[in-house]
Amino acid sequence: MIKDVFFDLDHTLWDFEKNSALAFQDIFKKNRVPVDLEHFLTHYVPINFKYWKLFREEKISKEDLRFNRLNEAMLASGYTIEPDLIHVLSQAYIEHLPLNNHLFDGVEQMLQELIKKELRLHIITNGFKEVQAIKLKRSNLSHYFTTLTTSEDVGVKKPNPAIFEHALNKANAEKQQSIMIGDNLEADILGAESFGLKSILFDPENKTPHTGNKILHFNELKQFF
Known part of the structure; x- marks a missing residue:
């Protein structure tokens, strides 16, 4: 699970x-x-x-x-x-x-549903540390997430396995009971999988060929949980 x-x-x-x-x-x-x-x-x-x-x-x-x-x-x-x-x-x-803090369609409803299922949510980002926390706060997302891990916190960027290891340790999470969701095939998906994490590619324009788990809209995420 x-x-x-x-x-x-x-x-x-x-x-x-x-x-x-x-x-x-x-x-x-x-x-x-x-x-x-x-x-x-x-x-x-x-x-x-x-x-x-x-x-x-x-x-x-x-x-x-x-x-x-x-x-x-x-x-x-x-x-x-x-x-x-x-x-x-x-x-x-x-x-x-x-x-400006526009979110993709269905994000807040999806996060609310995951929280109701008692899942713990986290962020792993290569974005600049000084702006990522501001984005979460101003878009009213901060309260959904237990941890935020930036590449600047760790000193390496996705897809380096060290950032995934750091994030899991910070979250006190087990690899076998965790999953990574992101839009970048190289950084998020292949990076997570090389570390041993399950993954789901978010590809709203359906432009990235991928044979693994993939969603075009967040209302499709419920099938995985």
């Missing part, structure tokens, strides 16, 4: 792309940056994904991630912006990102 459920946060519970777009809309307006938001986002989303992969693989620093993803997306969108302004926008983005 499953007793502990570990969730990823961004792109799983917390609708990162929607909240990110709103943050950019706000900071571009406040800093008078004449960028077509929709055009910019078509470049930023895949570039951000690329840099997060490099960050997970310990190939770049947090500072490199924050600066380069924005600078490269601006250049790809046809805009040349001074490095000083890129730094300003990068910091403003981090500050504005947790101010």
Whole structure:
């Protein structure tokens, strides 16, 4: 029987792309940056994904991630912006990102149902420590979760098995009675499985081929518990 459920946060519970777009809309307006938001986002989303992969693989620093993803997306969108302004926008983005807190459809109802079944819920995230707790609090999710483990707490990122081990120890959870739910096949699913955890892929756009457990909407999760 499953007793502990570990969730990823961004792109799983917390609708990162929607909240990110709103943050950019706000900071571009406040800093008078004449960028077509929709055009910019078509470049930023895949570039951000690329840099997060490099960050997970310990190939770049947090500072490199924050600066380069924005600078490269601006250049790809046809805009040349001074490095000083890129730094300003990068910091403003981090500050504005947790101010919008749209969740994926069905998240709160699903969490309530899991709590009613007396399951303990936890977060394991590669997101920046200084904003993840704020996201949980401002989206009114904090009270559902017993523990929050960030990669910065551990010093390694998913899919490194050490972060899963740390999270289970922090939660006082048993591997055989735990499961990981996340959107990233490499970091969340394969990472968890290589550590020996059961897993469920959350893939709302049904774009990731996967032969294991998979859901497109959180109302499908009840079949596993």
